[in-house]
Amino acid sequence: MTTTIDDIRANFELLEDWDDRYRYVIELGRTLAPMPDDEHSAANKVNGCASQVWLSRKVAQSDTGAPVLSYLGDSDAHIVRGLIAILLSLYSDRTPKDILATDAIAVFDELGFRDHLTPQRSNGLRSMVERIRNDARATLETAG
Secondary structure (H helix, E strand, O other): OOOOHHHHHHHHHHOOOHHHHHHHHHHHHHOOOOOOHHHOOOOOEOOOOOOOEEEEEEEEEOOOOOEEEEEEEEEOOHHHHHHHHHHHHHHOOEOHHHHHHOOHHHHHHHOOHHHOOOHHHHHHHHHHHHHHHHHHHHHHHHHO
16 A cells, blocks of 8 residues: 555644654655666666665556656655655656646655755755656656
8 A cells, every 4th residue: 555645744744753754754665666777877876975875766557548657765764765655656657747846855855855854855855856756847748
């Protein structure tokens, strides 16, 4: 079962202590679908992250014919895997237009991450968001 962003918001409200929230984020990272070894490629590597981060994209068609982007993500850092899980709850299995209409940084700020991530992790998060948004733009361009 996939955790939705609404589930994550509700759980964050229940957890007032940031140590508990970090543990929850790490647990979210453990729920990521495994990424096959061949997907840990240079093409899928996200630049700008202090940790090793990979995002692989698949494009399918919805019932209406609109493209839908799905992602697998992985990292060598437990907390970053959790951040990826939150990102994928926002962006995976969505149309490019939905992706571009979603401000992930605002959601992370709403959850309180602005004050609780190191500058390197914040930069890495922005790099992951920008990678997914660029994928959405490119998919829209090729869909014509």
